[in-house]
């Protein structure tokens with residue numbers, strides 16, 4: 073069985089993780105053509121989409137060619153399933169070959185075959201789960217895919233899975249203690265709730281419990297929470313980015329914890345949400361996903377609504393895929409300045425590096441047909457060299473957000489409004 077081979081491997085879950093750039097290019101060329109052809113031939117919704125766009129499947133030979141097709145969003149799938157129940161014309165296989173159907177909010181019905189989901193385990197493998205681990209899985213086991221898929225992935229790594237599900241904080245504390253659980257799978261906030269509950273019951277979590285690693289998805293792992301879990305509780309933390317509609321985890325952290333490696337089971341594009349055109353590495357845009365690992369579901373170019381960018385660095389872990397630079401916000405939480413998205417979260421990471429700045433706000437105006445961006449920063453005190461500080465902030469902002477601020481105004485503490493708005497867009501587009 074393949075499982076035994078995987079357990080023998082120490083570093084990587086499969087050979088895709090270490091493909092050379094040329095191998096990966098060839099792999100994706102082959103997959104993109106196969107995926108589009110399969111969807112066109114078997115899923116009426118995909119056929120209609122290509123026909124409406126005036127594109128034949130033979131025209132889609134590279135990832136770049138996907139730009140010829142429109143982006144499909146959650147709301148589109150809900151509408152299509154409503155008017156053409158139950159699968160909206162996305163199903164590529166006979167209905168009696170469906171092994172399971174997940175239900176996501178909407179509702180969206182997601183048919184799945186069990187074959188070909190084993191790759192999902194590579195994010196757990198990268199987090200260090202192995203045979204001998206006892207892992208509590210706190211994702212829900214009904215309707216949505218998270219519980220069952222994580223359960224199977226834990227098993228695929230050889231570890232023991234304990235299906236505790238969501239919400240039973242006190243009983244989960246007892247189960248973890250009694251079974252000497254070494255791993256946790258769920259959201260970061262639920263793990264924090266478990267620790268708090270254990271402490272309220274009089275336990276010393278670090279001493280009395282055995283949890284040494286945790287795998288998170290479904291929620292951002294805040295740097296402060298990561299620091300608390302790792303430093304105060306000795307728990308090695310990992311996160312993955314998962315989207316349910318195209319069926320699973322799309323990117324995952326290795327032990328370098330600096331960006332999330334892209335899974336080769338998906339084509340991930342970063343696009344301008346206004347026109348679906350692909351952006352360059354480093355530019356922030358919408359994460360658009362096309363699954364290329366199964367032939368069940370003919371979903372092409374699913375628009376997640378999440379904003380991120382791609383990092384193409386050599387990772388010391390040896391995995392060769394590019395990385396997703398976290399999720400930096402949702403469409404609507406970002407503002408486009410001279411063609412680049414400026415996302416509140418990214419700007420926050422700039423100012424986190426300047427102790428002198430206690431609060432900040434970005435204002436975008438349109439002056440003489442040009443976007444003008446002003447940063448207003450509240451200073452902790454008035455004694456620093458403001459010209460030098462403005463230069464440093466400007467340079468840091470440019471390196472992280474890829475746009476240079478036009479103006480940086482410093483004001484004294486307490487001047488900015490307490491309305492929680494970090495980005496103000498004053499442009500009028502009449």
Ligand SMILES: [Zn+2]
Nearest residue numbers: 326387389391
């Ligand atoms: Zn890595």
